[in-house]
Every structure is written in C-alpha cells, then in structure tokens.
Amino acid sequence: MKRCTMLRWFFRCLAVALGLGQFILGRNTVGPDSRSYLELARAILRHDWAMTINAYWSALYPWMLAAMIGIFKPSLRWEFPAAHALSLPLLLVCMASFEFFWFALLQFRESVSVRLLPSSSPIPPAQMWVLGYSMFIWLTVGDLLLPINPDMYLFAIILLAAGLLLRIELAAGARASLYIWFGICLGVGYLVKAIFFPMAFVFLAMMIAVSPRPWANHKRYFALTLLIFTLLVSPQIALLSHAKGRPTFSDTGKLAFAWYTYGLPLRNWQGQPAGSGTPAHPTRKLYDHPAVYEFNGPIQASYPPWQDPSYWNEGLSPAFKFGTVARHALRGTIELGLILLQPRLWAIGIFLILLGCVPRETFKGIAAYWHLIAITAAVSGLYALTLMQSRYLAPWELLFWGAVLAGVRLRRSTAPLSLWVTALVSLGMVASLARLEYGESIHGFHNDGSAEYLTAEGLKQMGLRPGEKVGAIGFDNDAHWAYLARLNVVAEINTDETCLFWSEPPEIQTQILEKLAQAGAGVVVANMGGGIRTTSRAVPIDLGKCALGAGSAWLPVPGTPNRAFFLTARREN
Secondary structure, eight states: OHHHHHHHHHHHHHHHHHHHHHHHHHTTBOOHHHHHHHHHHHHHHTTOHHHHOOSSSOSSHHHHHHHHHHHHOOOGGGHHHHHHHTHHHHHHHHHHHHHHHHHHHHHHHHHHHHHHOOSSEEOOHHHHHHHHHHHHHHHIIIIISSSSSTHHHHHHHHHHHHHHHHHHHHOTTOOHHHHHHHHHHHHHHHHHOTTHHHHHHHHHHHHHHHOOSOHHHHHHHHHHHHHHHHHHHHHHHHHHHHHHTSOOSOSHHHHHIIIIIHOOOSSOOOSOSTTSBOOSSOOEEEEETTEEEEOOSSOOSSSHHHHOHHHHTTTBOOOOOHHHHHHHHHHHHHHHHHHHTOSHHHHHHHHHHHHTBOHHHHHHHHHTTHHHHHHHHHHHHHHHTSOOOHHHHHHHHHHHHHHHHHHOEEOTTTHHHHHHHHHHHHHHHHHHHHHHHHHHHHHOOTTBOHHHHHHHHHHHHTTOOTTOEEEEESOTTOOHHHHHTTOEEEEEEOHHHHHHHHHSOHHHHHHHHHHHHHTTOSEEEEOSSOSOOOSSOSSOOOHHHHTTTOOTTSEEOTTSSOEEEESSOOOOO
16 A cells, blocks of 8 residues: 555656646647637636637636636736646646546455456556556646646546546445535536536436446435536526527537538538538638638637637538448547557557456456446547547546456466566656657747747737737638737638739739728738648648748738738838
8 A cells, every 4th residue: 555655656746747847848839729718718807708608619618717817917928828837737636536536446446356256366556556647647748738728627527427436336325425526527527528418428327327226216316416417507508509599508519520520611611512501600702712701790809710610600510421421430430449559558568468367357357347438438439420539538548448457357477477567668658758748848849839929029019909800811720829919810811822812913912902901901911931830731831932922012020921911001109
C-alpha cells in the first residue's frame, strides 16, 4: 500500500510538471473552436443572452471562461494564455477523477477474484497504477490539455460516473448519495458536451443491469437518479427547443453527421448538392468567381459562420444513403482501432502482457467488466457515424483499457516479466511525451497565435475600433485577429479562392470590393501569409506569392505582411 502511495505521488508530480511545460510552450495556441468559446464567454459578460443560447457549443464551458475573463480581465496578448491556464487546475480535477475511478476498478477486481476464484494472479496493484497513470498522462497532457474546449471537463465527468457505477455495483446496500451523485454527473455531463445526453441513458441502462439490488428495491433509486438528471438537463433543452422552434437537445451530432458522413461543407452551405436539404437562412453568395459570401446579421461576432453553425445550417438534412453511411462507419471503426493502438509502445506492452496470461481466466476476468466495454462500444458507434478523433475517445479509452488490465490473469511463470513490461511501457510513454514537448519548444506549434496578436495590434494602429465591420480574404475560419481586436467579419473570400481574386484585372477586383462594401464592410483585410496556418486545407497556399501584384491602395498592416484596403475614408488615430 505504501509503495502504491509513493507511486501515485510520483506520477501526480510528473503529470503536473509535464502539464506545466505543455502550457508554457503552447500558451498562445488557438483554433476556431477556441475563438467561438471565448466569444460566447464575452457574450455572457455583456449579458447578451440571445447569443449564449447555442445549439452547437457546450452550454457550461463558456461560463468557466467568462469567470476567468471577468476576474482577471486579460489584455489582448494575455487572453489566450489566460484561457489555457484554466486547464492547469482542471488537470488536478481530472487526476482526482482518474484516481477515484482506478480505486473503484481495483476494489471491483478484488470482488471479481473472490467470485471467480482464479488459479492465476492479476496484475499487481502497483503495476496497475503505473500503467493507468502512464495512459492518463498520455491522454490528458498529450492530447487534451492545450485545446481551449470542454474535453477535459468531460474527461473528469466520465471517469467520475464510471467510478460511481462500479461502486453501485459493489455494494448491495449502496447509499442514496451514490445515486444522487451519479445523476448529477449525468446531468452535468450533458451540459459540458451534448454527446453525453444519449450516453447518459447508456449509463442508466448499465446501472440497472449491474445493480445488486432486486428491481423492486432498486427502482426508487433509479427514479431518484433519473429525476436529478432530468432537473439538470431540462432547462437547457427547453431553451434550445424554444429558440429552434422544434424539440432538440443539440444540433452538434446532426451537423457532424451531415458534414463528415456526406462530405457537405462546414461553412457557406447554399443548398447544394441537391438532396442535402433546404437552407432556412444561409450565408449569402454575392459573387461567383471568386466566391464572395456575406453574413452581416443577425449574429454579430468576430466570425459568425462558426459562432453558431446550427443557425447558418438550419435545414441541412441530407437524404439517407445506406451505402454512404456504412462506408463512413467502416472508416470510423478502422480509425477507432488505430486510435486504441496508440501509442505503439502501449499496444506492444498490452500484447506482451496478454501473451503471458491464462486465456480462459483472462477472458472471464475481462467479461466481468462488460458494462465498461459496452459503454465504450456505444460511444464509439456514435463517433463512427460522425467524426472519430483521439481527443473524443480519451476518457472512454481509459474505461476500455482499465477493463482489460483489471481482467488480465497472469501465469505464475510470467508474472515477474510483467514488471519489466510495465516499467518499459511507462518509461517509453513518458519519454515520448517529454520528447514531444522538447520538439515543440524548438519547432513551435502550427496553431500559434502570435501572428494574430500582431495583426490585431496593427489594425488598431490603423484606426479600427471595436465593433467595426470588416471583410476578410484568405483567412477562412482562422481570422482570430478579428476576435482580439473586437471586429466583426461580415463577408469573406475563402483561402482556396484567394489567388483567383488576385489574378483578376483591377476593374474586376474593384467590383468585388464594392460587393464587400455593400455587405457592410468598411475595411478588407487580406492574408499575405501573416496569419495562422489555415485549418481549412491540408496544404496551405502561398498567399503572399499570389498577391504580389497588390496595388498601393492595399496598405501594410503594421508589424505583419498582411494588407488592408479601406472601403471608406481612412480614419485617424
């Protein structure tokens, strides 16, 4: 026991040290989702409640950001680092949730051993902690810490819910407080991220299935859990349903299904191709060649199309095609397998451990955790139909691998070898993460927002003021400078059409700029390679080379290679 305590303290300190290093290195990173969440936090602070009712983004996470911004009031260059700083205390919360779950897993393993009476031995507790913490650090520090999004919050909620589920299963006379906390976890989980709404019912089903109480006694506890869950989720569902004019708990899954299964555009959907639905209020196409899109109202934000995708894509409903869905689900399932086998050293270690096990007893041991595996399978199915990403699967991976490791029964002859496998796997994973951070310190991050600071500061020097409407050329979903300078992008030419714009003769360019002016823009900002690397294309276009012929009316944005064209009289500082 003392050895396990020392190991936990070692890994706690290691997680904090690696997390702090990752924060320092990536404090300026930003992405489109991050910007939208920060925008929602700003809306909360100015009491713009209509903007906060959003059927796409997390309901709870923007409030956390709003508290941070409201308390610390960060300056332009400190806003992204301040948002990232929220992840550091959250890492401690995730650590506590992991230990809560892992303790429950080990306690449940003892009860399984008593019931099955295996002749072989389980993985020793100390090795279980080493393996569990190694995977925890890999998933949180390596994948979840830097993005400004609610994934780490959901990570903590899922592990808490799984730990409570195991404790409910362990005790025939479990206290009512366990069920109360279980209901709170399910409700808060939905408010953190919409995927947890359907998964809450999977957890509830597992609670019924594994409870040692007779149903006659158990049903009141189930009713208590369901009541608490319903009370927590009902206000949000009522707000969204009223705003949308139809029953809904979220549009996130619906849109992801349309975008990633059918390959429909994430932004500026105009109703094409045929059969994809009828747009209710899409962005407006002002010019064809190059395509110019306008979105001046009713949503006023730094980049409205990604501030509320559910509004601009209202009506997106592609006709169901079984073959298309099946192919996408198959690709998602393959991707799931590849994610579960990462990092490779972990997969090799698990393979070696399984080689030294007693197959029959190990199968029975793992089967005892069927409910954890069923939960992971259910959420994997949902992601296979939409978008499979490693950060989405992080907490569910811990449930799956925890079930596998807890169920392993080692041969007496090979049990000592598992110690060396555990040590090598843990050392290799931690070393890989440390090496990753070292590489980041040298090469930097592709989504570092330092260029956004310069563009925002340069536009302020040129006289632009908060609330002004601008056009954007070549930024797509990555005009983070607009958020920092509190500007509203109201029209755009996308990155893949930017070179076409610059290749047009001056009279055509003038016509296009007039369209941008008609959209309400007073200034047009062009990306000349001084913006963040685009998230819209795998291979960035050399925008600076495309715009070599830009006329003298395109003024340099101070401190950057980007240019600005004033559609109205230039204002003075």
